[in-house]
Amino acid sequence: MAHRGSAGLRDEALDALRSLTGRPDAEFHDGQFEAIEALVDGHRRALVVQRTGWGKSAVYFISALLQRRAGAGPALIVSPLLALMRDQVAAAERAGVRAVAINSANVTEWSDIEQLLDADAVDVLLVSPERLVNPRFREQQLPRLIAAMGLLVIDEAHCISDWGHDFRPDYRRIRTLIAELPDEIPVLATTATANERVVADVVEQMGIGGHEVFTLRGPLARTSLRLGVLDLGTAWRRLAWLSEHLSELPGSGIVYCLTVAAAEDTAAHLAKAGHSVLPYTGRTDAAERLEAETALKENRVKALVATSALGMGFDKPDLGFVVHLGAPSSPVAYYQQVGRAGRATDNADVLLLPGPEDRDIWHFFATNAMPxxxxxxxxxxxxxxxxxxxxxxxxxxxxxxxxxxxxxxxxxxxxxxxxxxxxxxxxxxxxxxxYDAERYGRIAAARRAEQDAMLGYEAGRECRMAFLTAGLDDPHAAPCGRCDVCAGVWFPTGISADDEAAAKAGVDRVGVELAPRALWPGGLDRLGVTDGGKKLSGKIAPDQRLEPGRVVARLTDLGWGGTLRDLFAPDRDGRPVDAEVPEGLAQASLRVLREWDWTQRPTSVAWVPSISRPRLVESLATGIATAGRLRLLGPLELSPTATPLDRSTNSAFRVRDVWNRFRVRPAMAEALAAQTGPVLLVDDLVESRWTLTVAGRLLRRAGAPAVLPFALGTY
Missing domain, CATH: 1.10.10.10 (Winged helix-like DNA-binding domain superfamily/Winged helix DNA-binding domain)
Known part of the structure; x- marks a missing residue:
């Protein structure tokens, strides 16, 4: 491909930029053309670290278009999120770039896209990193793409590095892909959230084969953002503040929560208070996610109440605010999320309402992250x-x-x-x-340091924007003059008594349905689990199945979740703490039972024997029996060889571990034979539901007409 010369290339690139933005007066930001020139004229490998809203996507769309005009093949863009892909395809089309995506949401279109690729009718193909693992894509499409590729783009490139806050293992495959590319194929990696260690890791992977990597790094501070932190303590005070002041925040925005349960509960509370909001979590199906994104972009809702499922790349340039109920586990992750706001506005408000449960949630996710x-x-x-x-x-x-x-x-x-x-x-x-124990140990230490840094951000001993950008090793980090540390508190701090009472009542809600297990997990016969020699598979027989049950709350809930986390927290030596059920939880349990819309009221109570908390479970069961005047059947008999159950166990192994763990005592069997009403089966904490399923099956086989499971909490 011939070199155009800098002046001719700039004119052609500027025309493409103006088509992309729809603005005839658009000009390049500092560094944009330099990156395009390095890719198109120099066929180099480049890493661009620039703040959200700087225009990284313009660099790769314009570069892809110019490469195509020069006779090169389509660009391959590896992009992490469906929402990001949708926005990128729409943006490309505005510039006359023929863009298509292959991802899990458009499986029915894959064959059509393959035909377009075969016909050389695609300028940009967007794929998720998971596609690189798919055997069919890897064997049939990828070799042809590599042979004809005009540009490789790795969007959100910090995901390559396991030092990054949002490491995606599939992104590591890009190193192999880069190694297979001909030397003349330019490679671009972009991110807004990479510190020096992540940058070095990404550069090392991009430079495989001895290639020099051109690194373009700009200031990361966002002058439009006004940052603040308001510590209100309890979950209901945070909800009350949001309910009272959400309408005062500018424009439309995002309310982030750390867990699915918190997002769903917060959305429900705000909607009940009259606010136009929608939930957006990993549990929201694809069609509802798309509708929620569209509703926010069109300002038909005040806010989406979201988990990190609404993250990188969501593009609404005029987003007016981001509020967090609970803090992400690192300042870098926080910067990533708040960067959604104020991209095309002079002002946007960013407020963090931290919670006392944050550290427990960080710990839970961190312990599941590394092998x-x-x-x-x-x-x-x-x-x-x-x-x-x-x-x-x-x-x-x-x-x-x-x-x-x-x-x-x-x-x-x-x-x-x-x-x-x-x-x-x-x-x-x-x-x-x-197994690289040393590396994983260092990564775990880095995660703990990030959590400590997030607490430092909350403490507010220095400018909040400077703190965030310094955490990204930005040499331009400086006081912003706008945050609550620099300029004083800019947000209301008061909460009306009525709003606080309403929020407290909402958070105080008890009773979460516990769906019964309906299918046996596969492979039980391999683990020696059979029903008298017969294979257990498929549906659980109706006459051995539990009825829908109840727990007081989830451990992640905004209200009773905190009480439950305290109750089940180990002591300083890591041992379970056992005591009688606290009075407050006992009363909450009775409330759940009073409000339970069962078909038939239970007539007796049995409980699951516990190794770690026998007093807690027995006191709960006996208290319920006394209050409800129900027959007390006592506990199932625990096997003398039983040991504490491992919480991380999967379904098949949990069934194996509990299959012979219990036995119906003769006296209980005699009582069940004459039973006319359901049995309430009591436990303390539900993890997999298999303990209750197997215990309830024993009661059903012994004569119980129905079994209603009940416990204090679940995850």
């Missing part, structure tokens, strides 16, 4: 022993890991070459693999 030696050895051993591809479901019956943990571990092992995904499932590669 351990034992887990890795178990997976590799199972794959090596089988000698044939295994699906994730099949692996679950061979290794004691939950689905999410197993999927993440497989991705990490695949990136490191120990396993690979082929048609039919996962296989071991037989390549030598050594």
């Amino acid at each position: 351990t030696q034992a887990r890795a050895d178990a997976v590799l051993g199972a794959l090596a022993h089988e000698g044939a591809p295994l699906s994730v479901a099949a692996l679950e019956s061979r290794v004691d890991l939950r689905r999410g943990q197993l999927e993440l571990l497989l991705k990490v092992l695949a990136v490191e070459g120990a396993v690979e995904y082929v048609q039919g499932g996962w296989v071991a590669t037989r390549a030598e693999w050594i």
